[in-house]
Amino acid sequence: MVTDADEFERLHHARTGRTAIRASAPFPGLRPALRTGRAKRLPIDLGGLTDLECAVLHAVRSIPSGQLRPITWLAREASLPSAAGPIVKALAKNPVPMLIPCHRVTYEGGAPCDAAYAERVGDALRSAEGIDMHRLEELTLRGAVFLGSDTTRIYCHPTCAHARRITRPHQVPFRTAGAARQAGYRACKSCRPATV
Incomplete structure (x- = not known):
């Protein structure tokens, strides 16, 4: 059982190899990673x-x-x-x-x-x-869980970068992946919608 801050610091350092003492600046690369959306490249300790x-x-x-x-x-x-x-x-x-x-x-x-x-x-x-959560809510109310493109015959999650490029006249809404497959559409290789 940890009894004080010094004991916590000792145990934390032994487990992680890093100090638990709060720093005045974020560790190098954190701000740009968050700003650019590249945070998935930063190492994370999920121990425990x-x-x-x-x-x-x-x-x-x-x-x-x-x-x-x-x-x-x-x-x-x-x-x-x-x-x-x-x-x-x-x-x-x-x-x-x-x-x-x-x-x-x-x-x-x-x-x-x-x-x-x-x-x-x-x-x-x-x-x-x-x-845009309002747009997604509108799509959901229309029963569009997935969006297909009638030009490429590919269906995606509505927030997929590829789905956002589908112009309204070419959008084909699908309630299920099975309905998209039955209509002859294939799953996007980028967002990999669930096929069940």
């Missing part, structure tokens, strides 16, 4: 988390800036069962929410899964990345 939690958080780090992915996508990328409960618990244990962008994860209906953030923080982070 279970294998499931680590798998979920590593999958979250692969979601590009300005894009969202549903929990089923996260489960598939982390090679886990798609039960939302354990995944949401893993998101809530995120030790570094600014470096592991849990604000990019949604429930299946499109609602944000902000388990790792205080109220309104996830909204602010999504807004800063240019994610």
Whole structure:
């Protein structure tokens, strides 16, 4: 049991090789990584988390800036069962929410899964990345979980960089990946929508 700050510092340094004493400046590369969306390249210590939690958080780090992915996508990328409960618990244990962008994860209906953030923080982070939640809500109300392009015959998550380039006249909404496949569309290789 830790009894004082000096004991905590000693144990922390023994475990991580780094000091726990607060620095006056962020470590080199942090600000540019956050500003450019390249935070996934920074090393992160996930010691103390279970294998499931680590798998979920590593999958979250692969979601590009300005894009969202549903929990089923996260489960598939982390090679886990798609039960939302354990995944949401893993998101809530995120030790570094600014470096592991849990604000990019949604429930299946499109609602944000902000388990790792205080109220309104996830909204602010999504807004800063240019994610238009009102447009996504409108698409969800129309039943568009995926967007296809009638010119390329590819379907994507609506926030995928490729889906955002589809002009309105060429957008084909799909409620399920199965419906997109039955219509002759193939999954985007970039956002890799869940195919179940």
